[in-house]
Structure formats: C-alpha cells, structure tokens
Amino acid sequence: MRSRDWPPSETSPLLSSPRDLRADDVPATPSPTSPDPAVIHVSRADLVWILVGLWSPVFLGALDGTIVATLMTPIGNYFNKSNQASYIGTSYLLSVCCFTPLYGRLSDILGRRGAMLLGLTLFGAGTICCGIAPSMETLIAARAVAGMGGGGIMTVSSVTLTDLVPLKQRGLYQGLANIMFGLGSGIGGPLGGWMNDTFGWRSAFLFQIPVLAFSFVLVLLKVSVPISQEVKNQSLYSKMRRMDFAGSATLAITIGCLLLGFSIQSSESLPWSHPLIYGLFITSAVFAVLFAAVEAWWAPYPVMPFHLITQRTPLAVCMSNFFGSMAAFITIYNVPLYFSAVRLNSSTDTGLHLLPHSIALSTGSVFAGWIMRRTGKLYTLTLVSAALAVCSSIQIAMWSENSSQWHLWVDIVPQGFGMASVITSTLIALIACVSKTDVAVATGITYLFRTTGQVLGVSLSGTLLQSILLSKLRQRIHGPNAEEVISFPSRVHSTDEVKLLDPVLRKLAIESYADALRVVFICQLVLNVLALLSCTAIQENPLP
Incomplete structure (x- = not known):
C-alpha cells in the first residue's frame, strides 16, 4: 500500500497502514525523526486523557470479571438459585463471544469514538440493570446486555491505541494496558468480597457507574480518529456489508444451544433422551454447519x-x-x-x-x-x-x-x-x-x-x-x-x-x-x- 492510498480502502485490513510500504516507495534510510504517517498525532496532554478514557473501562471490565466470579455464590444464595449461578458468567461471555467480532468492522463505520461510546453505553446499561435486578433471570439477561458492550470496549480500545501510538512504542503501551487489566483483575476479587460483606452484592455493580460515566465523557471529548474518506463516502448498504451478521448469528445459536442443552439437563435433572435436550443439540449441530457455510461462501468479510x-x-x-x-x-x-x-x-x-x-x-x-x-x-x-x-x-x-x-x-x-x-x-x-x-x-x-x-x-x-x-x-x-x-x-x-x-x-x-x-x-x-x-x-x- 502506498502512502497516498491512506486512509485505507474498504478492502484493506483494519489495522493495515503505511507501515506496510514497499521498499521502492520510501528512501532506503528514512530519518529516525520522521513521524509515523499512520499515527494520528495528538498532544501529550490529550494522549494522557485519551488513554485514561480508553483504559479506565478496560480496567473496569477486568475488575467486573473477577468481582462477578467472587459474587456468583452470594448472588445464587440471595435468590436461592445457586444451581443457576454459572449462567451469570455464561450469559456475559456468550454475548462477548458473539459481538466482539463485529466491533472491528463497526469501528470503521461509526468511527473509533462512536464504536467505543456504543460499547460503553451497552456495558453501563447492563451493569445498572444488574445492580437493580429483582430476579436471577433478570440478572442473567442484564449480564448478556453488558457483554454486548464489554467485548467492544476491549477491541476498540486496542484498535484506537494502534491509531495513536507509533509501532515502535506499541509494545510499551500494550504492557501498560496489561498492567491496568491485571490490576483490575487483582483487586476485583477482594473488592467484590468486601463490598458484598459490607454493603451487599448489588453495590459491586452500582459503584462502577460513575467510572463508566467519567470514561464516556473523556471518550466523547478527546477521542477523535477520523473515518477514512472512502468509507465515509460509501452507501449505507456498502458499509453494512462489512458486518458479518449472518456469521455472528449462526455462531451465537450454535454455542447458545449447545450450552443450554448441557445446562438445562443438569439444572433441571432431565434425562439425555428428553426431547428438549436432544432438540437443542440437534439445533446446535445444524447451525454449526450453517456457520461453516456462511463463513466459506456467503460472508464477504467473515469473522472466521x-x-x-x-x-x-x-x-x-x-x-x-x-x-x-x-x-x-x-x-x-x-x-x-x-x-x-x-x-x-x-x-x-x-x-x-x-x-x-x-x-x-x-x-x-x-x-x-x-x-x-x-x-x-x-x-x-x-x-x-x-x-x-x-x-x-x-x-x-x-x-x-x-x-x-x-x-x-x-x-x-x-x-x-x-x-x-x-x-x-x-x-x-x-x-x-x-x-x-x-x-x-x-x-x-x-x-x-x-x-x-x-x-x-x-x-x-x-x-x-x-x-x-x-x-x-x-x-x-x-x-x-x-x-x-x-x-x-x-x-x-x-x-x-x-x-x-x-x-x-x-x-x-x-x-x-x-x-x-x-x-x-x-x-x-x-x-x-x-x-x-x-x-x-x-x-x-x-x-x-
């Protein structure tokens, strides 16, 4: 790809950039002080605020994961449904699994800021509903909504960082991001246990909202990575073709039916020969075949x-x-x-x-x-x-x-x-x-x-x-x-x-x-x- 071809065309990979210049496109010995043309240049102060806006929800996502792992038992006890407690984690992870592949393409259509704000909104709405959930079933559904945004937060923050940081420094910033993730994972368990013992398990969800609101404001005000002109001028239909909805949907049904078959058989003590159980397994197998067909022959931009x-x-x-x-x-x-x-x-x-x-x-x-x-x-x-x-x-x-x-x-x-x-x-x-x-x-x-x-x-x-x-x-x-x-x-x-x-x-x-x-x-x-x-x-x- 030549430097004049940047921003990328629709067929270019999301993370490709002028770093991929051919040898005959650039001087043999580029100046070490030459700016990286793939990087959106911002001031140091703005970069700090952007990183705070991007990494605070990453920290919160890691924190939320270990908090929920610690609180599954107290929540199951509270609703007297400990045998359904694993669904709290399963529903969130299933949503993350299904929606994460879409955010890479979505960040090209809505822009990095728009995709990040969408992820923050879904994660925040789901977290609020978790904190006020009146039943285990409502809580499980709320975790699924939070998962729709949680996967996007991780993906879009990583892609945005690539837009803003030169390649030679990417490893350093990724290390810092990993430390933030590890810090969130580390304190999430003891913090969730302490909040449950002191204020009740609902507080472990509700206290996250001010942090999410702070991150939302920072992303709204500071993150500004322009969409490529070619993508901006495309029709809505051309933009939507970049999203593999069929692949994501068939993948979700494949995994969801498989998990439900095992979970219902265990929690409801149904025999393996029960029509509901083998019906779910058959449905999972059918949609697995459909997923493979969609990825091989139908999707122009397959998730796999x-x-x-x-x-x-x-x-x-x-x-x-x-x-x-x-x-x-x-x-x-x-x-x-x-x-x-x-x-x-x-x-x-x-x-x-x-x-x-x-x-x-x-x-x-x-x-x-x-x-x-x-x-x-x-x-x-x-x-x-x-x-x-x-x-x-x-x-x-x-x-x-x-x-x-x-x-x-x-x-x-x-x-x-x-x-x-x-x-x-x-x-x-x-x-x-x-x-x-x-x-x-x-x-x-x-x-x-x-x-x-x-x-x-x-x-x-x-x-x-x-x-x-x-x-x-x-x-x-x-x-x-x-x-x-x-x-x-x-x-x-x-x-x-x-x-x-x-x-x-x-x-x-x-x-x-x-x-x-x-x-x-x-x-x-x-x-x-x-x-x-x-x-x-x-x-x-x-x-x-």
Whole structure:
C-alpha cells in the first residue's frame, strides 16, 4: 500500500497502514525523526486523557470479571438459585463471544469514538440493570446486555491505541494496558468480597457507574480518529456489508444451544433422551454447519476466514487459546467456589485467594514480552509456560482437607502466569507467520477462539459440577426426607445454608462439593494438557 492510498480502502485490513510500504516507495534510510504517517498525532496532554478514557473501562471490565466470579455464590444464595449461578458468567461471555467480532468492522463505520461510546453505553446499561435486578433471570439477561458492550470496549480500545501510538512504542503501551487489566483483575476479587460483606452484592455493580460515566465523557471529548474518506463516502448498504451478521448469528445459536442443552439437563435433572435436550443439540449441530457455510461462501468479510485457520501455526494457536481459555476460566469461576463451599470462607477471604492469580496474569504477559524482545524466540517460552499451567492444575486437583494454607495460596499462581505468557507468545507467533494483510483478521480469530473457550469453560464446568454434586449428595444423604433436603434450593445448593446445617449433614455436603470440584479441576488439567500439545505444533518464525 502506498502512502497516498491512506486512509485505507474498504478492502484493506483494519489495522493495515503505511507501515506496510514497499521498499521502492520510501528512501532506503528514512530519518529516525520522521513521524509515523499512520499515527494520528495528538498532544501529550490529550494522549494522557485519551488513554485514561480508553483504559479506565478496560480496567473496569477486568475488575467486573473477577468481582462477578467472587459474587456468583452470594448472588445464587440471595435468590436461592445457586444451581443457576454459572449462567451469570455464561450469559456475559456468550454475548462477548458473539459481538466482539463485529466491533472491528463497526469501528470503521461509526468511527473509533462512536464504536467505543456504543460499547460503553451497552456495558453501563447492563451493569445498572444488574445492580437493580429483582430476579436471577433478570440478572442473567442484564449480564448478556453488558457483554454486548464489554467485548467492544476491549477491541476498540486496542484498535484506537494502534491509531495513536507509533509501532515502535506499541509494545510499551500494550504492557501498560496489561498492567491496568491485571490490576483490575487483582483487586476485583477482594473488592467484590468486601463490598458484598459490607454493603451487599448489588453495590459491586452500582459503584462502577460513575467510572463508566467519567470514561464516556473523556471518550466523547478527546477521542477523535477520523473515518477514512472512502468509507465515509460509501452507501449505507456498502458499509453494512462489512458486518458479518449472518456469521455472528449462526455462531451465537450454535454455542447458545449447545450450552443450554448441557445446562438445562443438569439444572433441571432431565434425562439425555428428553426431547428438549436432544432438540437443542440437534439445533446446535445444524447451525454449526450453517456457520461453516456462511463463513466459506456467503460472508464477504467473515469473522472466521477458513483460509487462515487451515494453516498449521494459526490452527495450533487457535486451539491452544481455546483449550487454555477454557482451563483459565474454570479456575477463575470454580476456585472461589472451593473456598466458599468446601472451606466455608467469607466472601472477602474467597476474593483474596484470587489476588495472587490476578497478579500472575499481568506479570506473565509482561515477562513473555520481555523474553521475546531479548531472545527473539518464542517456541521454548510457549512450551515452558504451558507446562507451568499443567503443573498448577495438578496441584489444584490434589487439594484436600489436609492441604496447607501455603498450597492454597501458591498453587494457583503458575496457572495465571503460564497461561498469560502463552496467550502473549502465541499471538506473536500468529502475527509472525501470516502476511501483513491478514494480521488484523488473524488476531480477531484468536479473540474469537478465546471467548468461545471462556464461555464453554464456565458453562460446561458449571454443568459438570451440578451433575456430580447432585449424584454425590444422593449417595451420601439417606432417609425419608433425603430427596427434599437434596433438592431444596435453600439447603445444600446454597453455600451459605451449608454452614447452618447440622454437623452431620454439613460434613456430607462439604464432602460432596469437594468431590465435585475435584472432578472439575481434573478436567481443567486435561484441558491444559491439550493446550500444551497444541503449542507443540507452533512453528518458530523470525521475530522482527
């Protein structure tokens, strides 16, 4: 692409720029002080305010994720529907999975500011509704609305940063963004637990609104990245063709029906042969085929181009991100349950146990970037990082009533550190193996596999947990009123009520939770092993 062709045409990738100049288009030795023509130049003060506006919702999104992971148990207890608590995380992640791929194209149509404001509005509206939700069903729906904006916040902030920061400084700013994300993840657990114990769980949602309003004003006033003239002059129909609505819709139905089939079978104790259950699975399979057909032959700008994921390294990166994200979110959503249901800790103590994991997430990403910059290599780093996650999963699966406090605090750290490093190194491996024109699309595919893995990890682990828990309770609790005790939501299905049971029943309930969670953690171990095996297929390419 020549510099006179900037802004990009409709067929140009979102993140392509005059950095892709051919060798004969520029002097052989450009001046080191020459400004990067791809960058929108703003003053230092304006850049600071823009970064505050972009990163504060990123920080809040990370904070919100760990807050909700900590509060799932108290919220389930409040509504006496602990068996539906996993839907709180699933609904949000499913929305993120379906709407994130659309925001890249949407930011070309509405502009960076318009797309960011849309994401902030949806995330804020959903968060407000979460804080005032009168029922579990309303709360789950509100989390889905928040997810429609949450995915866009992460995507558009990253794209806008690329518009404003020179390429040679991009790594530094990405490191700062990762620190903000890690900080939000780190304090979200203990903050959510403290707010629940002090003010109630609703306050953990409502306190986010002033921060979102502040960010909205900053983005509205400061973010000004012009839309390319060619896109601006296009008809509405041409602009809308850039959005893969059909692909996103068929993907949403595929994943949604699959998750509902597993979740309803577990929560409602329906047999696998029930028409509703196999009907949902058949619908999921049909729409999976339709999704593949849409991406291969219909969508002019598919969210998952098959010509990329059929290559060796992109496929290996996608698979490692998929399995690794499933394992990571099983950790985030089930470790707090272990401390609340098995150790009977308070919400504050439960949240604090996520703090080392969150710190490891931010430091793992920075460490991977530093190693790759120093060595120019990533293959060994990727395998060692994935192996760290496997070792952590082994330790977590071995937790028992005899485990020392030292293990309960430290064993989770290698999972966060290793998986953050894997996510970072595999993204660089992907960028290094595809052409410059495919970088933006390939990066979007990795986010799609990550979010799909996240939503499946949360939902399927919740389904497995409930199924095994119910089975173990029926094995252990006998007598004329046994089924009433087992199935009544405000008894053993509420971890707060477990503390109030008589000592014999409490011991049986705790043992059942421990057995169910151990199976979940073993599944997490299997997923981390699959992620490690996927990483072995990644090719080592020179890093510029």
